[in-house]
Amino acid sequence: MKSLYQQMTLKTRITISFVLLMVAVMGFVVIAEQLDYDELRSYVIEKSLREEMPRLETAITNGTPPPLPEGSQFYDTQTVPDALRHYAPGYHRLEKPDHWYLLVFELDVQRYYLLQDGKYYWFLEYMIDGFAPLVILLCILCAFWIGRLTSARVTAPITRLADVVQRKQKPLPFQDASDEIGVLARAFAQHSDELEQFLHRERCFVSDTSHELRTPLAIIGGAAETIVHQLPADSHLIPSAERIVRTTQEMQRQLTCLLLLSRDPQTLARTDVPLRPLIEECITRCQPWLAKKPVALILDAAQTPHLHTNAELARSVIWNLLRNACQYTAQGEVRIALNDSTLVISDTGPGLPPSIDPQQFQRFLPSAHQRGEGLGLSIVQRIVEHLGWRMQVDSSETGCRFTLEMRRSD
Known part of the structure; x- marks a missing residue:
């Protein structure tokens, strides 16, 4: 059976999570409001002073000078200053001239006064004053924890679904x-x-x-x-x-x-294709477009690399790019440079039409001057994507340059 949490809608889960977060924050606020910082300070210091009383009483009974903490002063009824004489037994906080703490107690009908400098408790003061920032920090940490927990629980099914979709399962x-x-x-x-x-x-x-x-x-x-x-x-x-x-x-x-x-690109038949013979075949087929034109067709390939790919699709890409260059170059040269798996086909023609952005690898629009022969640049782009290659196009008024990275980019 499904748990109650799994039966809730995504909207309900998020709502409940933030409600719980708000309950936790308000709980901290209520606890903080219930605490009086002055009372807490007084309680802690009074307890500290009262812990000194047994040692003081023992010393008084034995008639020896009482051991005093640092910053402390001890008086009896004869030595007490007039400013302290009117304080009744118990704990008192003196604001002037500085923060002092006074404990008045009686022993054998004799009244004694233990006066402690407030600097002795400066660390305690800082701890009490830092209670509010601590509450705020705890609220933030609580919110972060609940947020992480909520996001993990909420996004887990979305992440799993996205992963399955991506893997095409x-x-x-x-x-x-x-x-x-x-x-x-x-x-x-x-x-x-x-x-x-x-x-x-x-x-x-x-x-x-x-x-x-x-x-x-x-x-x-x-x-x-x-x-x-x-x-x-x-x-x-x-x-x-x-x-x-x-x-x-x-x-x-x-x-x-x-x-x-x-077909699915994963099912394409791939073999080791020698690139130079394939390019030379395309050069031979391009001769009709170079007839009676002052255009030099130059092949720059110092080696004969092999490429593991589909021969027919590779031939179509090279043929269409080369045919396009030969067809629209009126004079100058068409150069094919082959270096390992990088093929560069450049020409001195008029470049691509203004309607085509050479930096956008989208499906190319057919030129108005095309005669309808060949697959065209749009299909070239489709084949490049189908084979997992990369193509860069640089075009200007003085020519066009196609750079093919024919290694599969996984």
């Missing part, structure tokens, strides 16, 4: 609870189910669409290759047929990438 806890945590857990569970259903429908759509397009694309590509081989060498239709072949191949690669992007 099922089922979510507290779904049968009747308090606010239960409402939140059920809302999370419902939202998670809706997202899974939506993702499942999207993956099914992408998969079905891709499979349905593969067959006609294969037919178009095969027919185009046949036309290219059958046309005479001097036919003006050969460039158009070759373009159909290239475009068909690009669409097939796009479909492959879309299928890979629809």
